Amino acid sequence: MGTPDFAETFRQEAQELLEQLEQALLDLERTPDDHELIDSAFRALHTIKGSGAMFGFQNVAAFTHGFETAFDQVRKGSVPSSRELIAVALAAKDHIRVLVDEPEAAEAGRGGAILDALRQAVGPAADPAPKEAAADPATGAGPATWHLRIRLGQDVLVNGTNPLLLLDELRSLGPCQGAAVTDAIPTLEEMEGEGCYLGWDVVLTTEHPRSAIEEVFMFVIDDMDLAIERVGAAEGGAAPVPAAHPASSNGEGAPPAGDPPAVKHEAEAGHGAAKTTASLRVQAERLDELMDRVGELVIAQARLTQLAASSTDTHIKSVAEDIERLTAGLRDTTMGIRMVPIGSLFGRFRRLVHDLSRDLGKQVELATIGEETELDKTMIERLADPLVHLIRNAIDHGLEDPQSRAAAGKQETGRIRLIARHAGAEVLVTVSDDGRGLDGERIRAKAEELGLLAPGTALTDAELYQFLFHPGFSTAHEISAVSGRGVGMDVVKRTIETLRGAIDIATTPGQGTQVTLRLPLTLAIIEGLLVRIGEGRYAIPLSAIEECVELSAADDTRSEGRSFLNIRGDLVPFLRLRELFETDTAPDPYQKVVIVSSGDLRVGLVVDQIIGSHQTVIKSLSKLHADVDTFSGATILGDGTVALILDIGHLVERGQAREEKLKARQVEAV
């Protein structure tokens, strides 16, 4: 862990740059003339090329160079960006990703083919000769001679920059002569092995504009002194000013303090500085480790609080309170570090929508709302797959083709909306379309056909839609490349369940469907209510609890046939956890009911005693207990024993199922 792995760092950086590139390209499609976007794409490309070469990704650098050359036409404005061009550019971007991530998987001829296509897309102007010609008039006249004073930051070598490569790149611009400036070399005792103490004085004659020279230093410009001066007029061109450099080794080589042309180009500084505002790249596993430690601390603190409560020493009590407060703060901060805005995830889907819209011949507009909503990092990563499936489904099955839309009096362009928002201790992520809506009859028919449902069974809409998540369930008449195999929704359901979330579906025929994923804010620590059932203690996520009531003697003694509570006029079914857990100790005289909800459904859980709130550090149960679905995990209590966490979604389902059964029985009895 000590020495950074440069190749890995490059991969991560490239990943971000490629995302930036993709966003810019997709935006360009809508606003082809936006120069800022073109520049942003170009900068991303240029950085990939530069760092690729620096870290030994020669293939990446070479391919990106070709890409950049073609794209340069767009930047110079000689070729407008077009749909075709963007399509090829996106393919090229994908190819770079392959080259970066798994070079051995790249097809041999693919790079060349893409570059050819790119050249085609930017048209005949891509021919190198006219390009040079086009560039020149812009800068004014032919070759010019420049005097450069270069002093790199002392730590450039440590950061992985090779000054020789920079000088080589300068040389590629035109004939140049240089001399090293040695006056800053310290005495041997003061010298650090990896420090860069040399400066360079270079006289360069080139046809390229000043910006081309500045570009050479693009990646190091923030940490260096660079002075670029134009020497005389450009007549003759080939004759550099000879006196300038040999003499300079003494006086001029020193950092040019008051030199006005010291380059701090706004545009360049912009892309580096804007993003580095005091942010730090940290390995994800270190964060996980930190979270684990905080979890242990929370448990130890709970133990201390318990001890302090039984002590008479007021000093101990006050220290325990301080520790409690500090721990809570540390916990919140740590969880905050892990929170990432969901926008980073939403951004990825623009490409998906773009490609699907093209493949399926449907015009689709993607709107994202609530991108700033924050979610645990792990959760965001795990959400990507389910959302891909939901979006595919929405576009393929939900949205009609343009003709049908027009016939139905809708806009031809379908709308997919991705919405994220907080609701209590949950985050709701909704994928909604304005398509044809779900066909309840068809779902029912299919469910009956597959034998999942006895014909004629009365079901609520919500229950009916749950069949969509059944493995292999698809109402699509044809299987397309995109969807229809009935696998996707099953994946969605399973992933969301492992995240301790739930899925709601709402639909209006002819107007669209909304699929909402309800997710807990974090996977690590929750507030829980500790209850006792028999001799066992269990934690219930506080976010799921609506209220606690006492089980009245009347409700308690009533027959099995009516396990309902009357909560302010609403009938709420209840589950006796003592029965469920086969507890054989005597029940407490006054049983309590914890009313929990999951979605629109409520159920009461009858417990012996409510102990109190508890900071629940969630520990997963062993694989050997994967068959037990009543519990979503476990936590460790202040005294070191383990308490199980009730899986509310599952219990509510169970309670509802029982209610249905009882209802059915009553109907039969009548």
Next chain:
Amino acid sequence: MAVPDGRSLEAVMLGLGGEFFALEAGIVREILDPVPVTEVPGARSFIRGVINVRGKVVPLADLRLCFGMTPAPPTQDTRMVVVEIDLDGDPTTVGILADKVHEVTEIAAASTEEAPRIGMQWRPEFIRRIGKRNDDFVVIPNMERIFS
């Protein structure tokens, strides 16, 4: 396990329900004095509990139930042996209840035999080999099979 390919096996000897069991020493992580066990309602009977092992929630297995013995209340000698076994490629930590932990010993491969198919009330697939300790028999259980 090293037994089948002819080398000797270094094993931790456990007493369980009057029988001797040999656990390969390499999989044993630690031996604990009994800690409070939390029951997991609905779990398979021989792994009905979980314990806290240094902040991890670990299932506790009572092998007596796999070998048709009756559970007995803990005594002064009762220990929990924490082992790590490989289940479908995932290293899984499990606690095993033992009436008593005896010595660590070498069992020569030559002294072990296949489990007899007849005359045994135990499920043969749970037993890898049968060895000898002085005049007693030693069961070398097949942990992977028991937990899969």
